Amino acid sequence: MDMDIRDKRIGILAPIAWRTPPHSYGAWETVASNITEGLVARGYRNVTLFATKDSITKARLIGWIEKGYEEDKSQIPLVSTIYHIQKVMEMAGEFDLIHNNFDFIPLGFRRLIKTPMLTTIHGFSDEDIKRVYRDHKDAYYVSISDSDRDEKLPYLATVYNGIDLSNLTFREKPGSNLVFYGRIHPDKGLHLAIEVAKKANMPLIVAGIIQDREYFDDCARHFDGKLIKFIGPVNPQQRDELLAQALCVLHLNTIPERFGLVLAESNAVGVPVIAADLGSCREVIVDRKTGFLVNDVDEAVEAVNNLGKIDRRECRRHVEKNFTIERMVSAYEKVYQEIFRREEQK
Amino acid sequence: MDMDIRDKRIGILAPIAWRTPPHSYGAWETVASNITEGLVARGYRNVTLFATKDSITKARLIGWIEKGYEEDKSQIPLVSTIYHIQKVMEMAGEFDLIHNNFDFIPLGFRRLIKTPMLTTIHGFSDEDIKRVYRDHKDAYYVSISDSDRDEKLPYLATVYNGIDLSNLTFREKPGSNLVFYGRIHPDKGLHLAIEVAKKANMPLIVAGIIQDREYFDDCARHFDGKLIKFIGPVNPQQRDELLAQALCVLHLNTIPERFGLVLAESNAVGVPVIAADLGSCREVIVDRKTGFLVNDVDEAVEAVNNLGKIDRRECRRHVEKNFTIERMVSAYEKVYQEIFRREEQK
Numbered sequence: 001m002d003m004d005i006r007d008k009r010i011g012i013l014a015p016i017a018w019r020t021p022p023h024s025y026g027a028w029e030t031v032a033s034n035i036t037e038g039l040v041a042r043g044y045r046n047v048t049l050f051a052t053k054d055s056i057t058k059a060r061l062i063g064w065i066e067k068g069y070e071e072d073k074s075q076i077p078l079v080s081t082i083y084h085i086q087k088v089m090e091m092a093g094e095f096d097l098i099h100n101n102f103d104f105i106p107l108g109f110r111r112l113i114k115t116p117m118l119t120t121i122h123g124f125s126d127e128d129i130k131r132v133y134r135d136h137k138d139a140y141y142v143s144i145s146d147s148d149r150d151e152k153l154p155y156l157a158t159v160y161n162g163i164d165l166s167n168l169t170f171r172e173k174p175g176s177n178l179v180f181y182g183r184i185h186p187d188k189g190l191h192l193a194i195e196v197a198k199k200a201n202m203p204l205i206v207a208g209i210i211q212d213r214e215y216f217d218d219c220a221r222h223f224d225g226k227l228i229k230f231i232g233p234v235n236p237q238q239r240d241e242l243l244a245q246a247l248c249v250l251h252l253n254t255i256p257e258r259f260g261l262v263l264a265e266s267n268a269v270g271v272p273v274i275a276a277d278l279g280s281c282r283e284v285i286v287d288r289k290t291g292f293l294v295n296d297v298d299e300a301v302e303a304v305n306n307l308g309k310i311d312r313r314e315c316r317r318h319v320e321k322n323f324t325i326e327r328m329v330s331a332y333e334k335v336y337q338e339i340f341r342r343e344e345q346k
Numbered sequence: 347m348d349m350d351i352r353d354k355r356i357g358i359l360a361p362i363a364w365r366t367p368p369h370s371y372g373a374w375e376t377v378a379s380n381i382t383e384g385l386v387a388r389g390y391r392n393v394t395l396f397a398t399k400d401s402i403t404k405a406r407l408i409g410w411i412e413k414g415y416e417e418d419k420s421q422i423p424l425v426s427t428i429y430h431i432q433k434v435m436e437m438a439g440e441f442d443l444i445h446n447n448f449d450f451i452p453l454g455f456r457r458l459i460k461t462p463m464l465t466t467i468h469g470f471s472d473e474d475i476k477r478v479y480r481d482h483k484d485a486y487y488v489s490i491s492d493s494d495r496d497e498k499l500p501y502l503a504t505v506y507n508g509i510d511l512s513n514l515t516f517r518e519k520p521g522s523n524l525v526f527y528g529r530i531h532p533d534k535g536l537h538l539a540i541e542v543a544k545k546a547n548m549p550l551i552v553a554g555i556i557q558d559r560e561y562f563d564d565c566a567r568h569f570d571g572k573l574i575k576f577i578g579p580v581n582p583q584q585r586d587e588l589l590a591q592a593l594c595v596l597h598l599n600t601i602p603e604r605f606g607l608v609l610a611e612s613n614a615v616g617v618p619v620i621a622a623d624l625g626s627c628r629e630v631i632v633d634r635k636t637g638f639l640v641n642d643v644d645e646a647v648e649a650v651n652n653l654g655k656i657d658r659r660e661c662r663r664h665v666e667k668n669f670t671i672e673r674m675v676s677a678y679e680k681v682y683q684e685i686f687r688r689e690e691q692k
Contacts, residue, residue, distance in 0.1 A: 076474045078424070079450070083478055086454035104425070108432035112458040128422045132429055 005337060009046040011095040012036045012059070015102045016084050017077070018068040020051035021164075024233040025183065025209040026068075027261055028122045031144075031161050032101040033057070038162065038329035048095070050088045062091075081105060089113055097336060104132040110139060116343050118335065120159070123148060123258040140339055142332075145280030148258040156335050160283070161259050162328025163319070167236035168243070168268035170316045175245035178304070179271075181207040181234065182251070182262050184216050189252035189276065191215075194222045196250055196274075196300045204250070206230045207242055243269040248291070248307050251275040252300060260284050264323040267291070270312035274303045284323070290315045351683060355392040357441040358382045358405070361448045362430050363423070364414040366397035370579040371529065371555040372414075373607055374468045377490075377507050378447040379403070384508065384675035394441070396434045408437075427451060435459055443682060450478040456485060462689050464681065466505070469494060469604040486685050488678075491626030494604040502681050506629070507605050508674025509665070513582035514589070514614040516662045521591035524650070525617075527553040527580065528597070528608050530562045535598035535622065537561075540568045542596055542620075542646045550596070552576045553588055589615040594637070594653050597621040598646060606630050610669040613637070616658035620649045630669070636661045 012035055018026030021033035029051070036049045040058045047059035053066050064087050069077040085106050092098055092113040100106045100119040110117050118140040124130060130150050133141070143149045143158045178200070180193040190206065197204035206228065210216045223230045234242055243249070249266040256279025257263075263284040266273045273291035275281040285291040291310065292303035321327075358381055364372030367379035375397070382395045386404045393405035399412050410433050415423040431452050438444055438459040446452045446465040456463050464486040470476060479487070480498050489495045489504045524546070526539040536552065543550035552574065556562045569576045580588055589595075595612040602625025603609075609630040612619045619637035621627040631637040637656065638649035667673075 074474070076472055079472075079474050079477055082451055082454045083481065086457075086478075086481075089454075090457050105428055108428045108435075109455065109458060111432075111436050112455065126422055126425075128420070128425050131425055132432075135429065135432075 005333065005340070006042070006044045007046060008044075008096040008336070008340070009048070009094065010039060010044060010336070011048045011050060011088065011092075011098045012039075013085075013088055013098055013100045013102050013106060014049060014051040014055070016052050016063075016065050016068055016080055017070045018052075019071065020049065020055040020057070022068075023071075024235045024238075026070075028101055028103075029068075030261065031120075031122065034162050034164055034325045035099065035101070035329065035332060037164075038325040039332075041325070042329050042333070050084070062088075085109065097339060099332075104129050107132055107136045107139060110136060116140060116339050118142065118156075118339060120144065121148070121150075121153075124150065140335075142335060144259040145257075145283050147256060147280045147283060156338055157331065159328055159331040159335065160323055161261060161264070162325035163261060163264050163268060163323055164236075164325060165268055165319070167240050168265055169240055170268070170270050170312075171244050172270060172312060174247050174271075174307070174312065175243075176203070176247055177245050178202050178204040179207070179242060179246040179249045179266075180204060180251075181239065181242065181249070183211045184208050184219070185211040186215050187253060187255050189250075189254045190219050192252035192254070192276075192297055192300070193250040194219060194228060195297045196252070196304065197228055198222075199297065199301045200304045201227075202247070202304065204228045205242065205245065207232065207234045207239070209233045239265070240269070243271050246271045248304065249273045250300065251281070252294070252297075253278055253281070255279070257281050257284075263291070264319050267315040268319040268323075270315050272307055272310040272312070272315060274300050286318060290318045351679065351686070352388070352390045353392060354390075354442040354682070354686070355394070355440065356385060356390060356682070357394045357396060357434065357438075357444045358385075359431075359434055359444055359446045359448050359452060360395060360397040360401070362398050362409075362411050362414055362426055363416045364398075365417065366395060366401040366403070368414075369417075370581045370584075372416075374447055374449075375414075376607065377466075377468065380508050380510055380671045381445065381447070381675065381678060383510075384671040385678075387671070388675050388679070396430070408434075431455065443685060445678075450475050453478055453482045453485060456482060462486060462685050464488065464502075464685060466490065467494070467496075467499075470496065486681075488681060490605040491603075491629050493602060493626045493629060502684055503677065505674055505677040505681065506669055507607060507610070508671035509607060509610050509614060509669055510582075510671060511614055511665070513586050514611055515586055516614070516658075517590050517616050518658060520593050520617075520653070520658065521589075522549070522593055523591050524548050524550040525553070525588060525592040525595045525612075526550060526597075527585065527588065527595070529557045530554045530565070531557040532561050533599060533601050535596075535600045536565050538598035538600070538622075538643055538646070539596040540565060540574060541643045542598070542650065543574055544568075545643065545647045546650045547573075548593070548650065550574045551588065551591065553578065553580045553585070555579045585611070586615070589617050592617045594650065595619045596646065597627070598640070598643075599624055599627070601625070603627050603630075609637070610665050613661040614665040614669075616661050618653055618656040618658070618661055620646050632664060636664045 014032035053063040089109040277293035360378035399409040435455040438461040623639035
């Protein structure tokens, strides 16, 4: 008789830049948390989260690093990274599956352990990183969007990130502000959002962590506290408040988006998103239904004037159908099953 | 009957920042090369050097990275590092001993392989790195000086670095210049050497790679091409020419030296060294015999005036007795024997 998959010993390997789940920013840690909690909610009985020691989970937590290296700067990130990964790998034999959400370094250990390892590729931070992934063509991979795939890698599936709806309250009534939130980095196009706000002459609220200080300083010249206001990073509760005030979210990314948690989170509140038509945005946003896909600032300004055409309930429904934790975990369950099937055939 | 230790399959793991041996700078690669070539010269028949693919050795060379990441900037150093180490670890079973000269990351793989791993700690680049070393208290460690030891680690021995004398020609006649060579970084005290040259009113030739650009720019204000002249990095042949012109070498390191290849190389040519009395300098230089150990700039200036008291032949003899490749390899042989003895008892 087949073992109930919910008895399998699953280890979820989270990054340790931030707590899991993060206090505010920390995209990969957020997803690792959602997978872990989603598996527990689905009735999985042997789930272990490998994360910082201050992490919070209903699964078993195992960690060796007190706090994330972005939150406690006394540690060298690479030292903590190797330490954390090494310790996980040394106890790999106690698990039926290691689900790696910690980028490419765990792959280096993959052939030295017997436990199968699934790697969700949350994004290629550089072309050069593909060297390691491609060396592991026999590994199990999941992509987080169809667009963020390397054509030379085998994938078991695309599994869209699922988001926790508990701090994303649906708001039928639109707010009056344009909103930008996320990492403040040229990739995320805050400078373009500022341009849109000025051209549309509508107030813009900016939230997020500063990842590129020089770029931030450049953008900050426009923060007058009236038309354009910066409020710093937001935690999930503050984000909920922020989105309540949003007429729309501007997400004018300048490089292909890998998934775009911001897109789904905004839609979950009923907020349409004006997004650059690059990468996965087309997979998360339904053009003219849950937002607008645009190619430049002028198209974005035009979209702002067309926001009345968006049905906010449709935005919420779209997320509930496609981007919940339950849906993500159900998709991962299929991937896990496929892995166990293949492993048995070995 | 015991197997001849020279038939043991020894893998020397070199770093991949530079070629092994390096074209000019590359301290750890230099030592890894000297160990490898020294073992071959001693009659070891199964030595493998793991290094960049453009490396040169009389042993078997295995590599996966074309050029060092400091010489080919198209690669991400961490990606090449993980790739190189991973590949070595995956073939560890083909070796009787892995001799790690590549810092702390290989230790992360140590408990996943069956082959014993000896790690020569070429220096702790940060206190935080000791976390990983201390997690491997059951590992085999060698220190490169008695002073560069962490009191919480077990060591099998101190093995001083051995240097290749073939490009270090003994010069009975002193040159007329003060010489500084090595990494240009505050740790190495170029600013103090400049002060000494000015106070002694004696010409100083400066050679080396620029590791700290801001610090270099600061020092460069004093490079007038007359009293103080900068000539850039030197390869071993150029270093030999440089030392031929040296009255003494100034090595006024501002942090404890870990070993100090420069000290032994200079002495090998017959050149006395005026060194800061910090860390291992006291182990490499014999005060008032092969140079002077000083505590500040004034003592260094005084030492310059006393250089006539140093017997240059004694400098050479001191190196020939203590810091040759043969002596180093003979010491490592004892360490290897001890490791094989302990492994057999397991």
